Amino acid sequence: MAFAGRRDVPEPPDFGILKRLARDQLIYLLEQLPGKKDLFIEADLMSPLDRIANVSILKQHEVDKLYKVESRPAISASDQFCFLVRPRIKTMRYIADIVNADKMSGRSRKYKIIFSPQKFYACEMVLEEEGVFGDVTCDEWSFYLLPLDEDIISMELPEFFRDYFLEGDHRWINSVARALQLLNSLYGPFGKAYGIGRCAKMSYEVWRDLEEESEADGQGRKPEIGNIFLMDRAALVADTDYVTALCSQVVYEGLVDDTFRIKCGSVDFGPDVTSSDKSIKVLLNAQDKVFSQIRNEHFSSVFGFLSQKSRNLQAQYDRRRGMDIKQMKNFVSQELKGLKQEHRLLSLHIGACESIMKKKTKQDFQEMIKAEHSLLEGFDIRESTSFIEEHIDRQVSPIESLRLMCLLSITENGLIPKDYRSLKTQYLQSYGPEHLLTFHNLKRIGLLTEQSAGETLTAVESKVSKLVTDRAAGKITDAFNSLARKSNFRAISKKLGLIPRVDGEYDLKMPRDMAYVFSGAYVPLSCKIIEQVLERRGWLGLEEVVRLLNGNEFSVSDSAVEDNPTWESQRVILAVFLGGCTFSEIAALRFLGKERGCKFIFLTTAITNSARMMEAMIEAKA
């Protein structure tokens, strides 16, 4: 359903500069330690680093050997160690152990720690306590933003979710603010800022403070990004928007992520996909001509598309038949390479689809989807509960079981006490008792809770208020008042029409709305709110929703930035997801963008999905 006078979608700004900046700074930092050195890299910095600077660049700047942080220190003869790490206490102790071991054996080396994206005082504290502060030099690699694709920028901080939402640790807020500052300085001031959620608000405020302090003169720049929308993963008390992240993804890119795990924009396709005996690493982005056409499609239409595509390809190959020598020469020199490339990609994606299908049918995917949909709609709760129970009893998958339990809890505003106990008991019996702590975490973050009567609420309140206090402690009380009201999820989904009324079959090939990313069963809440707020240019008229979402909304226009509707930038929207965003949400907003003639750019602390979210909650054995 095309809009009348639909405008072309504007081009996104060029984010390649972010990579160049990061690379230049890294090289500068490496050069600060002249001479040959061994580089120790934190495991989860490896993929991002790979996107910025490859091994040969590192070698050019006299990096001798590369080690992974955590593996036992290799015996190295190098006189200089350089550590490229996240600012984590655990890593500091690892480094301190190396330094202290060297001291014991009387070796003297130079040590340099490069923190990415920034250094935390706590790290220095640990270094000091371990007695190595004087032996190391510290630097910061302000590598806040990694462009994964032309419209996705990731901070690659998956721990943001757990640290902030579970542990109440605010340290990454500052990093988010600095990332915004960086974007602001490179791409001009944002004209309008909207946001919802406490974390979003805090990040926004810290960022504003930073801007004021720096007094940088970015005002003169022509803005390239007109609007910014900040969103907490858990903006929403009762944590309604966890739903989006908890549902099984059915958009191709999301499915690939769920099945194979996309890491830093690339995926390792194993032998079952490549139909050979080795794995292939594939970069998934807009450059991949096949992928870019199917990434946002519902899985059911992907196969059809791929077979059509292969037929086209074959037809193009077949054109050779009638060619004379000259035409043939042209064909070989110009088209053949592209065709071959496309052919390779096509077979990879077909392989991936087959592999997905195989895995999904094994797990009764259809039934699971059905159960999910009834949870969303609130039908047949008992049946769904037994489905989950059976799922647990059969030990299908610890993560999936947990996910379904959480989904049930959120859509029902908590489990009824009987189910709460029995499901948990079943789970512990199936997957091991250590998950007792996992359940505690899930309860604390509000993903898996017990339906509570009024009086138990105060106990929860006092507990949670210890976790989450901010400038105005009074807001918590408000939050709990709203919590006391009956099922938030139902109320919100009704208010915003998140569950479309379907007459007849939902046409997944020609989607009508963003619900297609969940087979027409559910519009992601986050995306719906963005749509509504952009349409209204503010929160006016959404008071009820805001109240259900526990407030903390804001909407600020920068008066310094001229509201010039002719500027393309007005139609470029930066959607910031704090705590992660899923490919389904990305697909939904891309769809919305196409409908409305605007371009969404995604800035997220990390790409997430249900499995990653659940894993973040699981208490690792010490």
Added chain:
Amino acid sequence: MDCYTANWNPLGEEAFYRKFELYTMEWSLKEDLRDCLVAAAPYGGPIALLKNNARKEKSPGIRPLLEIYSASGLLLASIPWKSGQLVQLGWTASEDLLCIQEDGTVLVYNLFCEFKRHFSMGNEVLQNHVLEAKVFHTEYGTGVAILTGAHRFSLTTNIDDLKLRRMPEVPGLQKPPSCWAVLSQDRVTIILLAVGQDLYLLDNTSCSVVTPPGMSPSAGAYLQMAVSFNYRCLALFTDTGYVWMGLATLKEKLCEFNSSIRSPPKQMVWCMRPRSRQRAVVVAWDRQLMVVGNSTECIQFVLDEDSYLVPELDGVRILSRTSHEFLHEIPEASQEIFKIASMAPGALLLEAQKEYEKESQKADEYLREIKDQKLLPEAVSQCIEAAGYEHEPDTQKSLLRAASFGKCFIDKFPAESFVRMCQDLRVLNAIRDYQIGIPLTFTQYKRLTIEVLLDRLVLRRLYPLAIRICEYLRLSEIQGVSRILAHWACYKVQQKDKSDEEVAHAINQKLGDTPGISYSEIAARAYDCGRTELAIKLLEYEPRSGEQVPLLLKMKRSKLALSKAIESGDTDLVYTVVLHLKNELNRGTFFMTLQNQPVALSLYRQFCKHQERETLKDLYNQDDNHQELGNFHVHSSYSEKRIEGRVGALQNALDEYYKAKNEFAAKATEDQIKLLRLQRHLQEDFDKPYLDLSLHDTVSNLILDGHHKRAEQLYREFKIPDKRYWWLKINALANRGDWEEMEKFSKSKKSPIGYLPFVEISVKHHNRYEAKKYAPRVTPEQRVKAFVLVGDLDQAADAAIEHKNETEMNFVLSKCTASTDTAVAEKLNRARAQLLKK
């Protein structure tokens, strides 16, 4: 104009010197300067006087009086001198007054006679007393050199970074040297001293005798020496009245002069200007002043009064009781213009402009003359430059007017130099005003820089003037106005007569949100003055929390600091405060403080989780947080290697969970303990690893190994739900391939999960034969699926037909292949057709 050169005195062929009055002194001194200890700071700095210092007046009634005047003689401050006997006064580069006492103590005062600090020149000086002292300035800062009573030298090159150096002994020195000076060569500070006819050079390690080149042997004993402002030149005066002038390296003689005055001069100083080839020395006796240079002639002035010479970068200031004069060499540009009958372009331009004003056609003639030589730009530049050297605004104006006039006849003459000069002169005239009293010359001003000049105005508390200058010169706010306002505020907080509110308000009123103002710095100053409350009030205005916190901590307002840190959203700051609190408070109070600050608490918890797990326990204990304590123990049970340890930890957890009234967790933990104990037995009995398995896996493994009894026992003991047990058991049995046992089990009682799972599991293990056994037992609703699974399409079709279910029929049909199942397909099609007919 004719009289303009009246005060020009020629010295030699090329050079002219002039002396003119800067100020009539306002100080109405009663004493003679000679009876006072005098020190005047260079660059038009303040003058310090110590009256009644002479030893002979030891009458107890009269105390010495220390007074500080501006260069124009306005009293800035005075105090009665109560400390020890003073030997020497001197000014530092930052215009602090150094008072050097006999015992080697140096007291530092600011220019309002407020005591700042003191330091000692060392024990040796203390014992032997100070005989003479000199204050000198080098690239290292302000230094002090001392000649002690034992005729030894001690010095420091920088009083702000005090490192005392004792110079080597001069061999055979029995009496004090007749004169001495501090030299600075190649960044080394050395001392040159004269004893009779001998010159000695003292460096760090050695003492050597030196002879100046070209010094006539009959010159006599040295009486006086002078080092130039830039340490490049040295002048020596001997008792025959002979003056030797040469390089301070003593490698070259520049010139000499014989004054034939044998009495020792009171003072001798160099009078030079940067970049000039002329070098001259000013020698002062009681009533006579002599300028000598590279000429057999000299310039002589009569001194009516007792005078004091102050060497400057580009001349000499002469102080007396009634006046303050400046003696300098006429710069080249001025010479060119004003020299009588000069035909220099500048001179002609000046003339032209004057004629122009008189509306005389001569203006054109002069102008043509310059233009014909194509020297107009030079003429303009010359006039601009010369204006800078003039002290009288009228002369400045006429020169600038000439420049402006000439400028009109040049295409694209860059206006910048002209504008700059106008601005500079405006600033200079303002500060030369006798109320301000800083008689800077243009050359000095340029050397000093505007920033330093502003600092000096601030030091004199001339805030409004400083701000005006900043505004006039359009200096950036941060460099200029803000900085001055900040200084003003820092001064303001010291005004003890006003209440905290008043001061805080006044400061905020004036400063507002001026960029670059650091309220925390002002607050720090207030705190230094002992006004903590005011400091806190001022900090409220500080927009950057990061700046508030360190000071609050210093003021021991830790709790306030903590909340400010949290407000800032900067976790590093919070950590800083937390760590500070941890060391400052006892553990109990520390925890209590954290309890009220959840953000800080969770940060500290995160830290403890990784770094100090025991503290974490204490934290929870303090809070009676039994739930978390339980979790803590569960967590630590994982790291226990021995099973007893693990059970122990879990037991602790169990207790805590009970206290937390978390029955579920308690029950789960209890089960876990039970399971662990059981697993240990199993491990012992079967010699297989069972630890760390979940209950499900434990039972499953038991069945896999054929220990059905044990499995049954666990099933009952842990009240495993039937459904789970059945799932688990058939899975394990199928894995084991124990079909017999499975069949037995299936018949043991009615399956709570139905029989379809039996079919499925058999098919999964590719055992259709077994699967077929169970298919008929499947409930009618699932029977079609079961038959399809076992591959019995015929029966499946029958079941579907029996159900009269079209979907099921279609499902079976879709499984039929044309070659083998035609009969079935036909049957189905028929049934379906019938069904549709109805």
